[in-house]
Amino acid sequence: MLILPSQQTTTSMSAHLAQTMTLLGLTLGELQQKIDSELASNPALELMEERTCPMCQRPLPPRGPCPICSQPASSESQDPIVFISPREDFYTGSASSTGEVPEEPFVSESVDLPSYVLRQAAADLPTEDRVVAAYILTHLDEDGFLTTTALEVARYHHRLPSEITALIEKLKRYDPVGVCSANPIEAMLAQVEVLSEIMNVPAYTREVVSKYLHQMSQHHYSEIAHALMTSSQQIKKVAAFISENLNPFPARAHWGDVRSPNNNDSEVFHQPDILIYHHNENPANPLVVEIILPIRGTLRVNPLFKSSLKQMEPNKTEEWRSDIEKANLLIKCLQQRSNALKLLLEKLVVLQKDYILQGDLEMKPLTRAKIATMLDMHESTISRAVxxxxxxxxxxxxxxxxxxxxxxxxxxxxxxxxxxxxxxxLSDSEIQQLLKEQGIEIARRTVAKYRSMEGILPGNLRQSKNR
DNA sequence: CTATGGCACGGATT
DNA sequence: AATCCGTGCCATAG
Structure with a gap:
């Protein structure tokens, strides 16, 4: 009894560190899960109601004025950056997967591909198909391709193969279009079908996609044109259409020269952990940086629980005490997590301000290690936080x-x-030369690598656009 | 012969 | 200690 308290504090200290570490590395969704389960299992932990600001409807910190509204728009004096944390958002329960389709542009909580598609599909499908659809969707690889076959699914669910194929065809039409295909060609064909309903698709597109994709990637237009008995002019149209509109890997952001900014799927599936925006969406206003927490309101140790501890029978106190310990620990760790994130972002936003405001070109080279020494934190901490x-x-x-x-x-x-x-x-070495004139010296090989990373064809295959 | 992509090495980063 | 990244070398295609 005498030793326990000190022992407890030491263990809780190390547990504290350990838990902070793990909390830092969690995604929003994981963190929410963690908190939810803790809330459910630990009676000492209490979630207080949030206070919302009457002006802007935003949640308020436990005490004090609204950080946004109290920040007058005019006072852009010295500190152009405001930090808010936490912010409630998207408090979705856990198991309401069917039913309402979210109409907000951003998907609530981090959603993986299967549930994302299922949400769209659920409303349109008869209930007996939903189960099968869900099953199919769990058999996707990271590119959105099926890792099983219609036949197997049919056998597993005791359905007709033709029913299953029909269902898969249906699923392909949801965003990202072409998902659940067996291969890139199928996916692209599905995209052609969907697109043909809203725009003109050049003739021969289907034929080219299904049979001549290989020659296409080699840019042997005339060959294809000959085989299909059409002009190579027509094939070029098809080529342009394909590279502009089709994506062979539906669940992947880019491939080859297919890259449209509004179709960067991989990014759509996340709910951001941090928001950076201008106050009131006005570019003249200061930047606001919000760190989002997955809970509404404030967590605290239930004071009633704490005070009644003294009146409890001694045999139960041990258990209760540890509950309180745990609750305290979690809260502390959460605070530390927010704090670490805040510190990190303060530096980061200042350093990369140009990037945030002006885009990719202004990205400054920066390493986690540098930030770590600036903040006097360990590199691995930064790494986890990032x-x-x-x-x-x-x-x-x-x-x-x-x-x-x-x-x-x-x-x-x-x-x-x-x-x-x-x-x-331009050839890669010419580009290298141009970069050199701008003071950037990188190897020719590196130019090639960057170019292909951006999904740009090599110079000798690009057609000159003489305007 | 020139331009490019693949492989792999070494140093930096995590 | 593991991983990522820039780069050099070499084979291949045009």
């Missing part, structure tokens, strides 16, 4: 927080720009 988190920028794009440490992003976008502005296809 990984598996996403940020929504003022331009509404959601990017992984790790992008702030992408050394080559500015170079890549510069190359992209050079190629866009070229009037004559």
């Amino acid at each position: 990984s598996s988190k996403t940020v929504q920028l003022p331009n509404k794009k959601i990017v992984p927080l790790a992008i702030f440490f992408d050394r080559s992003l500015s170079h890549r976008t510069l190359i992209k720009q050079i190629i866009e502005d070229e009037d004559h296809p």
Whole structure:
């Protein structure tokens, strides 16, 4: 009895550190789960009601004025950045997967591909099909392709193969279009079908996609044209259509020269952990940085619980005491997590302000290690805090927080720009030369690598756009 | 012969 | 200690 308290404090100290570490590395969804389960299992933990600001409807910190409204729009004096944390958001229960389709542009909580598709599909499907659809959707690889076959699904669920194929065809039509296909060709065909309902699809597109994709990627237009008995002009139209509208890997962001900004799927599936935006959406206003917490209101140790501890029978106190310990620990760790994130972001936002405001070109090279020494934190702490988190920028794009440490992003976008502005296809070494004139010295090989990362064809295959 | 992509090495980063 | 990234070398295609 005499030893226990000290022992407890030491264990709780190390547990404290350990838990803070793990909390830092969690995604929003995981954190929410963690808190929910803790809330459910620990009677000492209490979730207080949130206070909302009467002006802007935002949740308030436990005490004090609203951090946004109290920040007058005019006083852009010295501190252009306001930090808010926490912010409630998307408090979805856990198991309401069917039913209402969310109409907000951002998917609530981090949703994986299967549930994302299922949400769209659920409303349209008869109940007996939903189960099968869910089953199918759990058999997808990271590209959104089926890892099983219609036949197997049919056998497993005792349904007719034809029913299953019909169902899969249906599923393919949901966003991302082509999901559940067996291979890229199928996926692209599905996309053609869907697109043909809303726009003109060049003739022969289906034939080319299903049979001549290989030649297409080699740019042997005339060959294909000959085989299909049409003009190579027509095939070029098809080529343009394909590269602009089709994505062979429905669940992946880009491939080859297919890359449209509004179709960056991988980013759609996250709910950002951090928001950066201008106050009232007005670019003249200061930037606001919000760190989102997955809960409404404030967590605390239930004071009633605490005070009644003394009046409890001694045989139960031990258990209760540990509950309180645990609750305290969790709260402490959460605070620390928020604090660490806040410190990190304060630095990060200042350092990468140009990027946040002006885009990819202005990304400064930065390493986690540098930030770590600046903040006097351990590198691994930064690493954990950065990984598996996403940020929504003022331009509404959601990017992984790790992008702030992408050394080559500015170079890549510069190359992209050079190629866009070229009037004559430049070779990689020519590009290297141009970059050198701008003071950027990188190897020719590296130019090639960046170029392909951006999904840009090599110079000799690009057609010159002489305007 | 030139331009590009693949492989792999070494140093930096995590 | 594991991983990522830039780069050099080499084979291949045009």
